[in-house]
Amino acid sequence: MKKTVLFLFALLLSLGCANAYASIELANTEICYTYSYDGTFPRIYFFADVINQGSQPASLSSQSSFSINDEAGNPLDKQTLRMIPVTLRPGEKGVVFAHLTTTLPDALSIKSYRYELQTAAFPWEYVSYPAELLSDTGESYIRLTNNSSDILWNPQAYIISRDANGMPVFVNTTLAYNTGIPSGQSLDFAMKLTPDLIDFLKKNDLAPVTHEAGGFTYR
Amino acid sequence: MKLKRTVFLLTVGLLCLFLASASAQTEISWSATADTMLSVGSGASARAYFAGTFHNESDIAVAPGSGLCTLIDESGNVLATVSAACFPPVIPPGGKGYIRAEYPLSGLPDPDSGVAGFSFSFEPYPFDALSYTEFSPDCTLDNENFNPLQGYPVTVTIENDGHAPMENFLCMVYLRSNADQKPLYITETVSFYNRIPSGGHVFTNCYIPRAVLELLKEEKTDYSAVALLFLPN
Numbered sequence: 394m395k396k397t398v399l400f401l402f403a404l405l406l407s408l409g410c411a412n413a414y415a416s417i418e419l420a421n422t423e424i425c426y427t428y429s430y431d432g433t434f435p436r437i438y439f440f441a442d443v444i445n446q447g448s449q450p451a452s453l454s455s456q457s458s459f460s461i462n463d464e465a466g467n468p469l470d471k472q473t474l475r476m477i478p479v480t481l482r483p484g485e486k487g488v489v490f491a492h493l494t495t496t497l498p499d500a501l502s503i504k505s506y507r508y509e510l511q512t513a514a515f516p517w518e519y520v521s522y523p524a525e526l527l528s529d530t531g532e533s534y535i536r537l538t539n540n541s542s543d544i545l546w547n548p549q550a551y552i553i554s555r556d557a558n559g560m561p562v563f564v565n566t567t568l569a570y571n572t573g574i575p576s577g578q579s580l581d582f583a584m585k586l587t588p589d590l591i592d593f594l595k596k597n598d599l600a601p602v603t604h605e606a607g608g609f610t611y612r
Numbered sequence: 613m614k615l616k617r618t619v620f621l622l623t624v625g626l627l628c629l630f631l632a633s634a635s636a637q638t639e640i641s642w643s644a645t646a647d648t649m650l651s652v653g654s655g656a657s658a659r660a661y662f663a664g665t666f667h668n669e670s671d672i673a674v675a676p677g678s679g680l681c682t683l684i685d686e687s688g689n690v691l692a693t694v695s696a697a698c699f700p701p702v703i704p705p706g707g708k709g710y711i712r713a714e715y716p717l718s719g720l721p722d723p724d725s726g727v728a729g730f731s732f733s734f735e736p737y738p739f740d741a742l743s744y745t746e747f748s749p750d751c752t753l754d755n756e757n758f759n760p761l762q763g764y765p766v767t768v769t770i771e772n773d774g775h776a777p778m779e780n781f782l783c784m785v786y787l788r789s790n791a792d793q794k795p796l797y798i799t800e801t802v803s804f805y806n807r808i809p810s811g812g813h814v815f816t817n818c819y820i821p822r823a824v825l826e827l828l829k830e831e832k833t834d835y836s837a838v839a840l841l842f843l844p845n
Contacts, residue, residue, distance in 0.1 A: 534807060544815065569806050573767075573815035580814055581777065581807035 416447040417476070417510050420486055424560055425506055428593055430585075437461060437493040439474075439508065440561040445481035447512075452480045454513040459491035462505045470495045474508060477551050477566060478609065480516040488553055490564040518612035524550055526606040533586040535567075537608035538579045545574040550582035550608045554601035562599040563590070641669040644679075644711060644732040647794040651727070652823035656718050661824065662696070663786065663795040664711035664732050668703040675702050675739035679732055681713035683720075686728040691720055696732050699784055699801050700744045700842040703736075710786060710840070712798040744782075744842040751785060751839035753820070762819040766799070768839040771813040779807035782842040785818040790834040797824050 423441035430436065439459045445451045453476045460471040472493045481487045489510065522545065527534040535550040551566040567582040574580050586601075594600055648663045662681050668674050679696040696713040703709045711732050720727075751768040758764055766785045772778040786798040799818040808814055818839070828835060 536809070567806070569814075571802060571817040572804075572806070573817070575813065575815065578812050578814060579809055580812075581779075581809060583779075583805065583807070 416445065417443050417451050417453060417481065417487075417489075417512055418446050419510070420444040421560065423508070424562060424599070426597065426599070428590060430587070430589070434494060434496055437491075437495060437506070438563070439489075439491040439493070439506065440564050441489050441508070442486060442561060443476065443481070443489050443510065444486045445483055448483050450480050450482055450516040452476070452513040452516040453489065454511040456511045457489070457509055459493060459508045460506065461493065461495065461497075462507060464505075466505065468507070469497060474510070475566065477553065477564065477607075478521075479519050479611070488561045488564055490561070492565070519609045520612060522548065522608040522610070524606040524608040526552065526604050527581065533584045533604075534581040535584055535606045535608070536579050536581050537574065539574040539576055542576050544576070545610060547572065548574055548580065548608055548610050550584070550606070552584045552586060553605040554586065555603045555605075556594075556599050557602050560599075562594055562601050639670065640672070640674055640736055640738065642674065642676075642734070642736050643667045643669060644734065646729070646731050648789075648796045649727065649730055650797060650824055650827055651717065652821070652827050653717075658717035659823070660715050660717055660727060661797055661821075662711075662713040662715075662730055662732075663798045664696075665795065666698045666703060666709035666711055666732075666734065668705060668707050668709075668736075671705045672738050673702055673704050673740045673743060674736040676709060676734045676736045679711065679734040681711075681715070682731050682733065683715065683727045684729050684731075685726065691727060696734075697801075698734065699840075700746070700782060702739050702742050702744060704743060710784065710795060710798050712800070743845045745845055747841040747843065749839050749841050751837055753837040755825075758822060759819065763821040764825060765817040765819055766837050766839065768816050768818065768841075769813060770804075770808060770816060770841065772808040772810055775810055777807045777809055778843065780805060780844055783816055783818065783839065785820075785837055785839045787820065787824075787828070787835045788838050790836055796828065796833065796835055 420442040425439045427435045427437050457474040458471050459474050460468040462468050472491045474489050474491050476487050476489045478487055524535050524537045527536050537548055537550045539545040549566055549568045554563040556562045563586055565584050645665045650661045653659050666676055676698040680693050681696040682693050683691040685691050694713050694715045696711055698709040698711045749768055749770055751766050753766045781804050782801050784799055784801040787796040789796050802816055
C-alpha cells in the first residue's frame with residue numbers, strides 16, 4: 394500500500410513538474426520557400442508562428458534547428474532556429490524563423506525539411522524598445538530609438554511581415570554588436586526586405602501586407 | 613620614300629611614348645614598415661601582436677589585399693608566417709594604411725628561440741572602383757570596465773554631421789606612441805553595416821587586450837588611443 398501511494402505521489406509530482414515546464418509548440422502551418430538575392434546560392438526561408446503552451450516563460454534552446462534533407466531524409470544543411478520575442482510568457486505567441494544560406498548549387502536536391510523546437514533550461518531576459526519601419530526605395534530599414542536614460546548597448550531590431558491570411562512570410566533580426574545608442578538617439582537597421590524579394594513573394598501568393606517592427610536588448 | 617620613312621619613324625616614336633606613358637601609369641610603388649611587436653603572456657597563452665604602416669608611394673590608388681607577416685630569428689631564419697591585414701582596404705595615392713597581425717607564440721617550432729624581427733609583405737594592385745574618406749573621431753579608453761572576453765573598451769563616438777545617413781563604414785582604434793607617433797597596437801576593424809541618421813550619433817567599442825595595456829604600463833610607454841573611421845565615398 395505504502396509503495397503504491399509513494400508511486401502515485403511520484404507520478405503526480407512528475408506530472409506536475411512537466412506541467413510547470415515551458416513548452417513551445419507550433420501554432421499554425423509553417424511557411425518555407427527558396428530565394429536567391431544575387432542568383433547564386435539559394436537561401437531557404439522558414440517561418441512559423443509558435444505558442445508557449447506551458448506555465449513558465451520559455452526561450453528556444455540552441456538545439457532548436459531547421460534542416461533541409463535529401464530524398465532519403467538525410468540532412469544536407471542545418472541552422473539554429475531563432476524566435477521573436479526571445480522569450481514567450483505562458484500562452485504568448487511568437488514566431489520562429491531560419492534563413493539557411495546553403496552552398497548546395499542545386500536547390501532541387503532539397504526534397505524535404507525538418508525543424509525541431511526545444512526549450513532552453515532558462516529563459517532569456519530582455520527589454521523591448523520602440524521601433525518604426527522606414528520605407529526606402531532600396532532595403533527596408535527599422536529605426537530603433539533609445540527612449541531610456543541609459544546607453545542602449547548591443548541593440549537588436551526585428552521585422553515580422555505577414556500576408557493577407559496573417560501568415561509570417563518574412564522575419565528578420567539584426568544585431569548592432571558592440572554598438573551603443575545614446576539616450577534620445579536612433580540607429581537604422583537594414584532588414585533585407587528588398588523590392589526584388591517583395592516581387593518574388595507577390596508572384597508566389599505570399600505578398601506581405603502588414604509589418605511589425607520592434608527592438609530589444611538582452612538584460 | 614623619304615616621307616614614308618618619316619611617317620614610319622614618327623608612328624614608332626609615338627607608339628613608344630604611349631607605351632611608356634601607360635606603363636608609368638600602372639607602376640605601383642609601395643613600402644611597409646614593421647613598427648611594433650608586443651609579446652604578451654607566457655606558455656600556452658603567449659601571443660605576439662604586430663603593428664605596421666603601409667605606404668602607397670604610387671600616383672594611383674592601390675588595394676594592398678591580403679598580406680603576410682614573416683617572423684625571423686636572430687640568424688634571419690624564418691620562424692613562421694601569419695596573415696596580415698591592412699586597413700583601409702584601398703589606399704589613395706600617397707596615402708597610408710595600418711597593418712595588423714597576431715600570432716600565438718606557442719605555435720613556434722622552438723618556443724625558446726624567440727622572435728628577433730618581423731616584416732610585412734603584400735601584393736598590392738591598382739584599384740580605383742572604391743575610395744574612402746578618413747576621419748578621426750573622439751574616443752576614450754575605459755580602464756575601468758574590463759570585458760573578460762574582449763579586453764578594455766575604447767569607446768568611439770561616431771557623429772553624423774552630414775545631410776545623408778551614414779553607413780557601411782569601417783572603424784578601428786590604435787594605440788600610438790607619444791614619443792615617435794608609431795602604432796603600438798592596432799585593434800580589429802569593426803564593419804558598421806547599420807545606418808546613423810543625419811544629425812545623430814552612436815558609440816562603438818573596439819577592444820584592447822588586458823595583457824597589451826599591462827605590458828605598456830610595465831615598459832612605461834606613453835601612448836594615446838586614436839580612432840579612425842573610413843567612410844566609402
